[in-house]
Structure formats: structure tokens, C-alpha cells
Amino acid sequence: MIEFTFWDILRNLLxxxxxxxxxxxxxxxxxxxxxxxxxxxxxxxxxxLAGVARLYIEIFQGTPLLMQLFLSFFGLAxxxxxxxxxxxxxxxxxxxxxxxxxxIWRGCVEAIAKGQWEASAxxxxxxxxxxxxxxxxxxxxxxxxxxxxxxxxxxxxxxxTSIIGFVExxxxxxxxxNATFQPFLVYGLVAIIYFALCWPLSKSSQxxxxxxxxxxxx
Amino acid sequence: MPLITIDxxxxxxxxxxxxxxxxxxxxRGEVIAIIGKSGSGKSTLLRCINGLETIDEGxxxxxxxxVLTSEAALRALRLKIxxxxxxxxxxxxxxxGRNVMLSQMVVRKTKADAAEAMxxxxxxxxxxxxxxxxxxxxxxxxxxxxxxxxxxxAMEPIGLLCDEITSALDPELxxxxxxxxKELAGEGMTLVMVTHEMRFARDVCSRVVFMxxxxxxxxxxxxxxxxxxxxxxxxxxxxxx
Amino acid sequence: MRYQLxxxxxxxxxxxxxxxxxxxxxLIVVGAVVGCLLGIVCAWTxxxxxxxxxxxxxxxxxxxxNTPFMIQLFFIFFGLPSLGVQMNQLQAASLxxxxxxxxxxxxxIRAGINATPRGQFEAGASxxxxxxxxxxxxxxxxxLQRIWPALSSQIVIVMLGSxxxxxxxxxxxxxxxxxxxxRNFRAFETYxxxxxxxxxxxxxxxxxxxxxxxxxxxxxxxxx
Numbered sequence: 280m281i282e283f284t285f286w287d288i289l290r291n292l293l294x295x296x297x298x299x300x301x302x303x304x305x306x307x308x309x310x311x312x313x314x315x316x317x318x319x320x321x322x323x324x325x326x327x328l329a330g331v332a333r334l335y336i337e338i339f340q341g342t343p344l345l346m347q348l349f350l351s352f353f354g355l356a357x358x359x360x361x362x363x364x365x366x367x368x369x370x371x372x373x374x375x376x377x378x379x380x381x382x383i384w385r386g387c388v389e390a391i392a393k394g395q396w397e398a399s400a401x402x403x404x405x406x407x408x409x410x411x412x413x414x415x416x417x418x419x420x421x422x423x424x425x426x427x428x429x430x431x432x433x434x435x436x437x438x439x440t441s442i443i444g445f446v447e448x449x450x451x452x453x454x455x456x457n458a459t460f461q462p463f464l465v466y467g468l469v470a471i472i473y474f475a476l477c478w479p480l481s482k483s484s485q486x487x488x489x490x491x492x493x494x495x496x497x
Numbered sequence: 498m499p500l501i502t503i504d505x506x507x508x509x510x511x512x513x514x515x516x517x518x519x520x521x522x523x524x525r526g527e528v529i530a531i532i533g534k535s536g537s538g539k540s541t542l543l544r545c546i547n548g549l550e551t552i553d554e555g556x557x558x559x560x561x562x563x564v565l566t567s568e569a570a571l572r573a574l575r576l577k578i579x580x581x582x583x584x585x586x587x588x589x590x591x592x593x594g595r596n597v598m599l600s601q602m603v604v605r606k607t608k609a610d611a612a613e614a615m616x617x618x619x620x621x622x623x624x625x626x627x628x629x630x631x632x633x634x635x636x637x638x639x640x641x642x643x644x645x646x647x648x649x650x651a652m653e654p655i656g657l658l659c660d661e662i663t664s665a666l667d668p669e670l671x672x673x674x675x676x677x678x679k680e681l682a683g684e685g686m687t688l689v690m691v692t693h694e695m696r697f698a699r700d701v702c703s704r705v706v707f708m709x710x711x712x713x714x715x716x717x718x719x720x721x722x723x724x725x726x727x728x729x730x731x732x733x734x735x736x737x738x
Numbered sequence: 739m740r741y742q743l744x745x746x747x748x749x750x751x752x753x754x755x756x757x758x759x760x761x762x763x764x765l766i767v768v769g770a771v772v773g774c775l776l777g778i779v780c781a782w783t784x785x786x787x788x789x790x791x792x793x794x795x796x797x798x799x800x801x802x803x804n805t806p807f808m809i810q811l812f813f814i815f816f817g818l819p820s821l822g823v824q825m826n827q828l829q830a831a832s833l834x835x836x837x838x839x840x841x842x843x844x845x846x847i848r849a850g851i852n853a854t855p856r857g858q859f860e861a862g863a864s865x866x867x868x869x870x871x872x873x874x875x876x877x878x879x880x881x882l883q884r885i886w887p888a889l890s891s892q893i894v895i896v897m898l899g900s901x902x903x904x905x906x907x908x909x910x911x912x913x914x915x916x917x918x919x920x921r922n923f924r925a926f927e928t929y930x931x932x933x934x935x936x937x938x939x940x941x942x943x944x945x946x947x948x949x950x951x952x953x954x955x956x957x958x959x960x961x962x
Contacts, residue, residue: 342937343903346915349929353925392586403575403604404603406568437591463818
């Protein structure tokens, strides 16, 4: 058996943390794009589109991310693909993130006063123009802080992908634990690395929110 | 032909019928004041004319065209008739100048420099060209409302609907807004105003509409309506003030 | 070849699923009740409690909120025994849920406490109540009422997160699903069924929580 020094353990964990970061970025960006689409459907005046978006959000927010990962993994396999873990993980995390981001952003859009819709309508703007020039620029301002805050959930969510075999920080932690029999140390280090990734995001979200509350309203 | 015809208009919110059959016409160049207690349906009527509320029965037409509910028809209507709101509803993320430029550019596809020239002209008209680069929260309520008027004027409407435009203002700021409206009236702009400013209604308006419980209770030139109210409801309304 | 979905295995494994559901419900009840109590204590400490304790509670909250639940679970189940703390799977899972919800509910409840108008504290003081009495009898219930929707959402999130306890072999619903799919070789169908059960549980849980809200906060309006 190979002897692991403390630095060996840390190096292995940090190398694996790169995959946690990459998967987080992909999930967040992908989830943002899908989430934007779902959000537009959700606030649309078309009942069918809004209903589909509601159902989507209800399902993805009402079931465990772990089950979504399993369904993505085994579901893709049913389509006859050999499914690499990263694909199933990315797909599930994107769809899951999208449901939360859509709902966060919908809240921001609906927080814009009704008078803004009426004033822009009275100037002859169409629904898309109202969205693009009047509502979204204002909603964006209030959306930044909760969006950054949600990115913390995405980073933490990636830990579950170890269960379907994606090798990231948690999976590496398990592997190193099995090799070293030092769970207290290894999982402690894993926790510290996650903390180092998440805490700055949490703090900046809080900072942005305070700044927003203190700022001028433009 | 009248600019705006209102024909048998009824409007319900749930079980509550707020407009119970409204008929009257507004000629080009008229300045109409709609007065009445709160809940009499006067603001709802104004919002129906601009298509912000749908009507349940009857018809409204503006410049010979019916107010329909399709988005395209509403947009065409709103290019002809502007609206000023009680709460100003300036876009808080844009400067005063940008507020006036925005709809010209996105709805009319006016080029930026032409839109800016128009915005300066309109802000000048309301006496605020020096506030071109100020954001709404840097302006007083009266100034914000004057920017809102400039914003509506920049679309070159043939008429303006004013929904209690001085009600949210501190008393000392009311006159600067009314002065702008008075000037517009003098230039021949068609104006339909829901207002509590009785003195202004008497001095500036060509006709006064008194609404009561969802109906037009009295209508006529201000001299008649204010000097010789025909119904006890209007007498009571005027006496209350 | 077209894959045919097959649910013939369901009756045979229904008891397994039901046992799993029982454990999941047990976990969420214990986690929610004890976790929220812990949250109240921590929120009081952070907002009004002894000054030296405040940063300590703050550190606990930050640490939990910025690390994955699964790592907390692994740390408790695999890591703590090396300090001589032995627990079975269910105890470790319960503890992890309590610790996790304790941190989240602390922040939520603290926001509710901080939104209490100054006058409420002053009124309590003017009636000769002590600081703790003012908190217990005047501040706490309206504070909880203010944040009840947010707290309810968080409890549902923690319930859904509990699926991970199967990874330390605590025999909850997701453990049952893993067990069944390893026997019936119908992984997709098995996870569809368990996912739908989770969906039903979260809908049900939300109903229960809004019912609890009704019972705890009858019709009064919290001072804003």
C-alpha cells in the first residue's frame, strides 16, 4: 500500500476540486440559459406555456436532486447511449439549476411595479420591448444578489454527482479516505475546500444585497 | 367626426359593475375634466380609453378606429393617445432624457440623434431641459411628472389622458404641473383629465363630466356644471370640497 | 429496439418502499422539529444573546451553509468515530439533518427577529419584562409568523436533501430505491416511482407546514 502524506492527500483533493469548479460553471451557465427560457414561459400570457413552466418548476424543485441524477443517468442509458457520468451529471444539474433560477428571476420581474408595465404600454411598446427595455434592466439589478447566492447551491449540488460516479471533490474524498483510513482528516479537508469555494460567493451575495438596499434606485 | 367616441361602455370587476353604460364623445381640441367621488369609475373609464382595461360591453373608438384588444391594435391606439399617470411611472433606470427617448427609438425606430433632439425639445417645453441627464430619483415629484408629460408628448399624440396627475404631489408642486397642462390646452391639444382640481377644471376645461356610481351624471360646460348643478349628487359633491 | 417500461415489480417491492418512506418521514419530522428548535436557540443567541457566543454561532451557520450536506453527513458518520463518537446510520442521518436545518433556520428566524419593530422591545421593557421574557412572549411568535413561508420552503429543501442519507446506508426511501433497482434491474422505472413518491411527499409536507402555520399563528397579523 502506498503511504499518503498530508500533502499527497491535499494535492489529490485540490486536483479533483477542479472538476467541481468546472461542473459548477457549466451547470450554472447552462442552468441560467434554460432558466431564462423557463422564466419567459412562466411570465408569458400564454396559459399553456405558463402552465408547462409551472409544472417544470414544481417537478424539479419538488424532487431530490439525487433522484434527478439517477433518472438522467439511467434515462439517457435507455436511449441507447453509453452515458459518461459527466454528461448525466451536467444534464441533471442544468435542469435542476434552471428551475430555481427561473423562479428567482420571475420573482424579480414581478417585483417591478405594475405602473412600469402600464407606462411602457401607454407609450406603444409591445410585450417584448417592455421586457427588453423597461422591465429586465430593472429586474436585473435586483436579481444579481440572489443569483450569486444560488451559485452556492450549485457548487454544493455538484457533490451529489459523485454518487453516479463523476470524479470530483467528494468522490476523491471518498477514494482518498478508503486509501488512508483517515476520514476525519480527509472529510475535514474536503469540507474546507468546499467552504473556500462557497463562502466568497455567499459573502459577495450578501454584500451585493446590502449595496442594492443602500443604493440609488437607478 | 369626434376624436373619441364612447358608446354604451360597461365594465365589471367580478360582481362589481364599475361602469354602467357610458356614452359621450370628445371632439378634437377639447379639454375634458372628469370629476366625481373615488369609486365613481372615472379612472377606470380613462384606462379603458387607452386599452389598459378591457371593456365588457359597448365600444370605444379613437380617431374612427375601435379600441380592440389585440396587441397590434392597442399599440396603434397608444401611438395616437398618450397617458400620464398619478404615480408618474418614469423608468427609474433611465435618465430623464433617456425616458423621453426610449419609446421613440424602440417603437418608432427613430435614430438616436433625432430622438435626442426631440427629447430636448419636449423637456424644454416642460421647462426641464437642464435635467436631461438627471435620474428620476434626483427629481422632485413635480419635475418627474413634467418629464412624464414630455415623454408622452415625444410620441406626438393627438390626445393625452391624464389620470389624477397632481394627486400624488405635494401641494406646492401642483401648480408647476398644471401650468404645463394649461399651456398644452392653449396649443390645442385634446386633453381628458381625471382631476380633483376644481378651480383648474373651471378655468381651463371646455366641458366637465361628473361621474356618479358608474354613470355620467352631469355633463356640460364648466360655467353650467359648477354654477348651476342640476342634481343633488353634484351639489353635494361640490359642497363637500 | 424500443425499450418497454415495466412496473410489474411494484407490488412485490411495495413493502420495501413503504418502509423507506417511513424512515424518510421519521427523518424529516425529527430534523424539522429539533432542527427548528436549534435554529430558534441559535437565532436568539445571534440576535440578542451573550456577545461572546455570537461569533461562535455565526461560524457554525457559515460552515454548514457553505458545505454540501453529504460532506456533513460523511463527516459525522465516518469522521466522528475516530474521536470516539459512535453512531448508527439512522442516528448519524438524524444528527446531520438537525445540524443542517439548525443552521439554515437560524438565519431565517434571525431575519424574522431583526424585522421586529423597536417599539415591541420597548413595550416589553416598559412592562418590566426581562430580555428573555420579552423575546419569549412578545418577539418570538410574530417573528416566526413573518418567516414561516421561508422556513417551510427550507424544510422541504432539507427533506429532499435527505435522499443522500442512503449513501451511509440509512434505510430511507432512496435507499429502498437503490435496493430495489439492484434486484429488479429496472433502474429507470424504480427511480421514476421513487421520484414521484418524493414529489408527493414534498406536496404533502408543504400542506402540513401551512396547516401548522395556521395552527401556530391564528389570524393575527404580525407587527411590521
